[in-house]
Amino acid sequence: MKLHGYFRSSAAYRVRIALNLKGLSTDHLPHHLRKGEQCAPAYLAINPQGLVPTLEDGTGAVLTQSLAIIEWLDETHPNPPLLPKDPLRRAKVRAFALAIACDIHPVQNLKVLARLRQLGVAEEKVTEWAAWANREGLSACETLVTGEAGPFCFGDKPSLADLCLIPQLGNARRFGVDVSAYPRLLEAEAAAREIKAFADAAPDKQADAE
Numbered sequence: 001m002k003l004h005g006y007f008r009s010s011a012a013y014r015v016r017i018a019l020n021l022k023g024l025s026t027d028h029l030p031h032h033l034r035k036g037e038q039c040a041p042a043y044l045a046i047n048p049q050g051l052v053p054t055l056e057d058g059t060g061a062v063l064t065q066s067l068a069i070i071e072w073l074d075e076t077h078p079n080p081p082l083l084p085k086d087p088l089r090r091a092k093v094r095a096f097a098l099a100i101a102c103d104i105h106p107v108q109n110l111k112v113l114a115r116l117r118q119l120g121v122a123e124e125k126v127t128e129w130a131a132w133a134n135r136e137g138l139s140a141c142e143t144l145v146t147g148e149a150g151p152f153c154f155g156d157k158p159s160l161a162d163l164c165l166i167p168q169l170g171n172a173r174r175f176g177v178d179v180s181a182y183p184r185l186l187e188a189e190a191a192a193r194e195i196k197a198f199a200d201a202a203p204d205k206q207a208d209a210e
Contacts, residue, residue: 010167104137
């Protein structure tokens with residue numbers, strides 16, 4: 001398999017964690033987002049959105065969108081499972097993951113922040129925007145899991161929810177958010193840090209890290 005990504009991309013980070021948890025090896029092909037390498041014609045031929053990650057499975061199939069990739073990995077390599085078997089629990093995990101992947105991450109990602117700068121928004125205000133998006137979203141996520149048994153978001157094993165949470169907490173810190181306001185989320189993060197699959201997927205461990 002080949003994973004197209006970027007060391008700082010939180011979406012690619014999610015997929016790296018999933019691959020590591022499943023014990024799957026892959027060739028990592030970096031595309032420097034700040035240099036616009038994701039817009040190169042050769043890459044757009046693979047992923048017309050010009051986004052990372054993209055996974056090539058080795059048989060000619062191409063998968064895009066991190067959550068779709070992770071669910072495919074979970075269905076084709078079911079151990080360890082990243083979604084509960086119980087339909088209600090599975091829906092709760094998905095809802096938490098989507099709260100991050102659809103409602104927090106997109107409004108503070110590189111493309112949106114670049115557009116704000118193009119529109120003449122001052123850099124200080126751009127950072128404030130990104131911090132606001134993280135604070136608002138993570139506050140809701142904290143409430144979603146406050147009553148859930150830990151140490152992970154939904155129990156004693158990592159799930160899709162944790163794969164989305166850990167990269168997003170990293171984003172929040174980069175934008176100056178005081179994450180101490182989210183003790184339940186930090187509990188899940190602390191548990192994840194004890195697992196090699198999470199540690200090895202971290203941005204600073206990637207070959208293209210700056």
